Amino acid sequence: MRIGELSRRTGATRRALRYYEEHGLLPDQRTPNGYRDYDEHAVQLVYRIRQLLSVGFTAEEIVGFLPCLDSITEPHPVCPEGAAAIARKLSAVQSTIDELTVTRDRLTTLLDAAAGGVVTRPVRKAG
Structure with a gap:
């Protein structure tokens, strides 16, 4: 899915999604023509990133959660x-x-x- 659809599905702005990418929180996958391309896992990943941001973690702190956030089956960074x-x-x-x-x-x-x-x-x- 493209960045617009990920934005629509998660409620995160396109700018926020690019910010997550810049900080290494969201994998930067590109199509041959340069468009951002995300899989279904990105939806849950963005939800988890936003949850951590909402309780006061910074993007830099969330990088430490990446091993936890990569789990598809576990909904929380435990x-x-x-x-x-x-x-x-x-x-x-x-x-x-x-x-x-x-x-x-x-x-x-x-x-x-x-x-x-x-x-x-x-x-x-x-x-």
Whole structure:
């Protein structure tokens, strides 16, 4: 299938598909006249790439998932390389959440003080 059909079937723009190719995520197959040509596997591959992008992975990070993404039968990046990368990303996200929680608490304290109210600590939700 050509790039237009792959775009239509996956919801990814042609520009995004070319970006995936440039970063080595999507095999660059060409017909003799230079048109991009994709097989059915490319549809699932693009879905998986987009899933990983949607949870914060960069194209460069997704390259490490390629052994996982090449599996036709497995719909998720669960091979050891994928699990390790997901664990690293989760740890980074948790660190960001922790930092933002501290920042939120400090801002709340400053706002309370600026409003002339009693300086209070916000109640944290369990979780």
